[in-house]
Amino acid sequence: MLEDPSPVVVDLGGLREIGEWLRREAQHLTQDPAREVHFGQYSPCGETNAARWAVLTVLDGHADRADHHRRDITAIASALNDVVTRYEAVDSASAGNLRKLGR
Amino acid sequence: MIWSTAWEAYDVPRLWDAVRGESAPMGWEQVFGLQRRADLMGAHADGLRARRELLAEAWQGPSAGPMLGRWDALIATADAEASTLTLAARGLHGIMSALSGAKKRIEPLQRQWNDITSDWIPEYWEEVAAELNDDARTAMLVAAAEIRDHRSRLGVEPTPDGATSPPPALPGYRPASGALAGAPAPVPALAGQPVSMLPIPPGNPYAPQGGAYLLPGPGVGPHGMVVQMAGGPPPASTRRRSSWEIAVGVPPVIQPVTNAPGKPTAEAIAQFDDWFKTFATPWRAR
Numbered sequence: 001m002l003e004d005p006s007p008v009v010v011d012l013g014g015l016r017e018i019g020e021w022l023r024r025e026a027q028h029l030t031q032d033p034a035r036e037v038h039f040g041q042y043s044p045c046g047e048t049n050a051a052r053w054a055v056l057t058v059l060d061g062h063a064d065r066a067d068h069h070r071r072d073i074t075a076i077a078s079a080l081n082d083v084v085t086r087y088e089a090v091d092s093a094s095a096g097n098l099r100k101l102g103r
Numbered sequence: 104m105i106w107s108t109a110w111e112a113y114d115v116p117r118l119w120d121a122v123r124g125e126s127a128p129m130g131w132e133q134v135f136g137l138q139r140r141a142d143l144m145g146a147h148a149d150g151l152r153a154r155r156e157l158l159a160e161a162w163q164g165p166s167a168g169p170m171l172g173r174w175d176a177l178i179a180t181a182d183a184e185a186s187t188l189t190l191a192a193r194g195l196h197g198i199m200s201a202l203s204g205a206k207k208r209i210e211p212l213q214r215q216w217n218d219i220t221s222d223w224i225p226e227y228w229e230e231v232a233a234e235l236n237d238d239a240r241t242a243m244l245v246a247a248a249e250i251r252d253h254r255s256r257l258g259v260e261p262t263p264d265g266a267t268s269p270p271p272a273l274p275g276y277r278p279a280s281g282a283l284a285g286a287p288a289p290v291p292a293l294a295g296q297p298v299s300m301l302p303i304p305p306g307n308p309y310a311p312q313g314g315a316y317l318l319p320g321p322g323v324g325p326h327g328m329v330v331q332m333a334g335g336p337p338p339a340s341t342r343r344r345s346s347w348e349i350a351v352g353v354p355p356v357i358q359p360v361t362n363a364p365g366k367p368t369a370e371a372i373a374q375f376d377d378w379f380k381t382f383a384t385p386w387r388a389r
Contacts, residue, residue, distance in 0.1 A: 014161030018154050025147055033140055038130030039202050043121045044113060044269035044278060044287045046106035047247040051198050051254040052267070058191045058257055062140075062184065069180050076173060083162065 010087045015080050022077035026070050032063045106286035108247065110240035112276035114299040114318075115232075116384060118239045119213040120270040122246075126203035134196045141188035148181035190256060197253030205246035212239050220303045220316060228301060229327055232318055236299075270386050273299055275321020292321035297386070302379045303329065305367035313367075313375035315382060332378050 037055050040048035113121070155174050162170070212235045215222075219231050267285075272278035275292030290296050298317055305313035313332040317323045367375075380387065 009161075009163040011161035014157055018158055018161065021150070021154060025150065028143070029147060033133070033136055036129075036133065038127050038133055039125055039199055041267055042124060042269050043202075043267055044117075044272070045108050045121070045243065045247050045250070046279060046286065047108075047250045047254065048198075048202070049267055049285060050105045051250050051257075054254050054257045054259040055191070055195055055198075057259045058187070058194075062188060062191070065180070065184055069177070069184065072173070072177060072180070076170070076177070079170070083166075 010083070012084050012087055012091075015084050019077045019080040019084070022073045022080070026074050026077070029066060029070055029073075032066050033059055035059050035063070106279040108243075108279055108287075109272075109277055110243055112272035112278040112287075112289075113240070113243075113270070114273060115209070115212050115216040115235050115239045116299075117270040117273070118243055119209050119216075120384065120387070121243075122202060122206040122209055123213075125206045126199065130195075130199050134192055134199060137188055137192035137195060141185050141192055144181055144185035144188060148178055148185055151178045151181055187258075190258065194253045194257040197256075198250050201246045201249035201253065204249075205242045208242035209239050212242075217302055219301050220307055220309070225309065225316075228316055229318060232299070232301060270384075271297065273320065294322070296322055297383060298322045300330075300383050302375075302383070305332075305371045305375050306365070313371070313378065315379060330382075332375060 035056060036059075037052045040052050043049065110118075151174065155171070155178065158174060159167075159171060216232065216235050219228055219235075223231050269287050271290045272287055274290045274296040277289050279286040299320060300318060301316040303310040303314040303316055305311065307313075309316075309329055310331050315330045315332075317328050317330060319325055319327045
């Protein structure tokens with residue numbers, strides 16, 4: 001745990017773990033359902049035809065939103081990684097300064 | 104807009120053609136795949152929720168606030184997507200079940216249709232065919248109403264895409280109300296169009312080599328008529344030509360026959376099946 005004069009608390013290990021989890025989630029969520037409809041191909045029924053269209057629209061919408069969501073969690077994982085790197089640098093600089101003071 | 108199907112424009116064989124491919128394993132796989140996807144998104148939302156507290160503990164400070172805000176947005180998105188997918192899976196399940204139900208109801212009607220000329224005396228052929236047509240049309244009406252309910256739960260405003268290829272309507276009937284894009288096109292009541300007909304397998308006294316009974320209606324007239332197979336199937340190159348192959352000398356009025364023919368050979372039955380498919384359902388060869 002690293003504390004500085006401002007009210008900032010950063011658990012670098014915890015943040016790293018959360019970032020890794022997000023990256024794994026992005027991998028798990030990669031496979032979207034195929035854009036296919038397996039009913040009503042030969043039906044003259046207007047309702048069936050409308051249902052085919054509706055299912056395709058749902059699948060399209062899901063693919064778009066899922067893609068957006070994946071990009072979001074990847075971006076957040078990257079941002080967390082950035083935070084960890086910057087605090088590590090601060091940590092390292094602080095340790096160096098402390099060593100200098102100790103001399 | 105959704106076109107309203109005029110079911111009287113379709114007979115049992117046409118309706119059977121429309122539903123016999125339903126309830127395909129790939130369709131059910133898609134239903135369960137969507138549900139699994141919904142479960143995955145739900146689990147993902149739970150994971151985000153659980154780690155929100157960890158994140159809030161691990162990083163406290165002015166710049167951590169916006170991150171928690173984005174995290175909350177992620178949770179909301181994942182929750183909404185899980186709900187959408189669950190609804191889609193249920194809706195698709197309902198649609199598949201409705202079509203599967205129609206298939207189950209129409210399949211025995213198609214078998215009975217094929218046996219009408221064997222099981223009934225000619226005076227009843229038209230009446231039994233009309234009853235079977237009514238039953239099949241009712242099955243489709245029921246399925247269409249169920250599909251409408253399930254589709255409306257998908258939360259998508261319908262716009263038919265016209266990507267289907269249904270069997271042609273009966274000649275002379277308007278298959279759908281309105282002239283909407285993608286709706287089935289009317290079939291003119293002209294000679295050569297596939298009218299509604301009953302198979303008369305070989306061995307039937309009214310068509311010893313096999314034939315068909317053309318049901319009355321547009322393109323046929325007010326009275327039905329027997330058409331003999333007469334010499335077996337036409338050459339492959341002429342199978343889609345638009346002319347009836349009506350044997351000369353066949354009386355349009357059915358008369359009692361006293362000399363029943365012998366049992367047909369397997370070859371004669373196969374030849375008849377091929378001829379009747381080409382004659383009665385030429386759209387299947389397209």
